[in-house]
Amino acid sequence: MIDGLIVLNKDGNALLHSSFKQPSFYPAIHIDTYNYKQPIEPFFTVDTPPNGSFSSFIRVNDIVILCPFNKNVDLSIPISFIQLTIKLLVDYFGKLNESVVRDNFDIIYQLMEEILDNGFPVTTETAVLSDIVVPPSTLSKLMSSAGMNVKSQPNVRPYASPITWRKAGVKHNNNEIFFNVIESIDAIVDKHGNAVMAEINGQIECDSRLSGTPDILLTLKNSTSIEKTSQHACIRYQRWIRERVLSFVPPDGRFRLISFEPKVKPRLPISSKCSMKVSPYEGNFELILTNTVGKKMEGVELSIFLGHGAVSARGECKKKNTPSGSKAISSNEFDHVTKIFKWNISHIEPTSVHTLTANFKSSEESPRPETAFGVNFRIPQHTASGVQIDGVKIAGDAGYKPYKGFKGELTSGSYEIRW
Structure with missing residues (x-):
């Protein structure tokens, strides 16, 4: 209790x-x-x-x-x-x-x-x-x-709805529902680009703005790959077990419909090679990245702590195999307060290769940079497990044809490349 x-x-x-x-x-x-x-x-x-x-x-x-x-x-x-x-x-x-x-x-x-x-x-x-x-x-x-007495009046019939997660009499001028499949990949990658560890965590976010009490049937592509789940109370669990479909009456507004772990072995979205050489009072490293998925990767950022004695760092960015007219922008910077070196790439097209060569100076005779680069990225309209929205049917007392929106996204979780 x-x-x-x-x-x-x-x-x-x-x-x-x-x-x-x-x-x-x-x-x-x-x-x-x-x-x-x-x-x-x-x-x-x-x-x-x-x-x-x-x-x-x-x-x-x-x-x-x-x-x-x-x-x-x-x-x-x-x-x-x-x-x-x-x-x-x-x-x-x-x-x-x-x-x-x-x-x-x-x-x-x-x-x-x-x-x-x-x-x-x-x-x-x-x-x-x-x-x-x-x-x-x-x-x-x-x-x-302003000192005025304000007393908001609560509903005179609380808990009037038989459905605990949805209040009665919901009305919207524009009836619409949106689903977003979001997956994050956690990975540890060695200096040769091989995955030491990789796993995916996924979730389906929903934003429901539907009038009445709609009954929704959501079907998924590759639903058999979903193994462990944490489901919202609105989902009819036994039907999920029998048919691998999501049947539910949604809450009104934004909510997480389901979290899951797919049983498929993830393919790394980035091919990488990394090398680091540390000498007295200085060091240098090279990092090569290649986009291995067929879609554009956005908001790429790599960062590494260069040690408490780091005083300066400079890097040079190069790219090749990029499509003609590519507007990918690459930059790097060193923060003298946090001692963190960052490499930012606006986006990486499929099969394009980006290379960073950098060197740094340190006040320590034996510099001790971190052993791995932290990586952040996002890939819109892509999932690593293949789980996607296949179709949505709405029954119940709807009496209207709502707008339905779907999208997916793969993001980096705890993703690091070791040198």
Whole structure:
């Protein structure tokens, strides 16, 4: 059972907490234990009478959210509950920090009381809670700052919808729904361009602006390659198991429909070769990149920490096999404060080759640059696993023909090239 929520500032002082059934000293013990232990792991034990308890936490900007719970709770539940609470507060206020908590104390306290009932999470869906706890508006803030009494009226029939994640009577002038398949690739690549480790994490984001209660059937290309999934509560799980299709009534607005790990072995989108030579008080390196996918790669950035003694660095960029009329721009820079050297390429066309040759000076006799280059990139309209939107059918009480939009994207996750 989850006991409640506590919000602390960066100094460990309590900003607010939900009501607890335990004695008044119970949340204070959790706060003192957190401040004393300063834990690194997201869980820690608390010596509360009679049998002790646990607490989990997540740091967000300049605040900390604690979630005390007893010993009979799965450890993943409080962490997931905190993450959903953070998402809810960001949906309400646009951002989450100490000033937001102080300015919206009453709204946050009401939300805490609604999302947790007798130790059990009820709902963290913004669409449902906004009928009960009215989100702040720009007009209400201006009127409050002027000293005018503003009382927003909540829905007189909260939880009127039988679907917990979608409120009743949703209406839109323009009915449309958008799906975005986003995959990120994590990889460790050796100096010869061979993958030491590579894996893909994917998710399907949805932005639904449909009136009524639409029932959606989403089919995917290469859905059999999806192995591990984390699905939104709206998905009919048994139908996914039987038919490998996503059948659901969507929440209103933006939400993550499904996260997944494909079982296919990813092909590296970049072919690379890397070499580094370190000498007394200096060093030089060469990095060669080739786009191995059939689509344009955008926003390419490579960075490396050249060591605490680095004082200067200069690089030269070259390219070949680029299509005629290519407008790819390449640049490099060295930050004297962070000691990080960056190589930026606006885009890399398929099969084109980009080469960076650079040298650096150091105040140390034995310079110690990092052993790998960090890589960032994105490839629009491409997925490494082959998972794509195949089709969307809308049934239910729709009575309209909505606009449907689809796109995909492959981005770099934790991607590094070692030398």
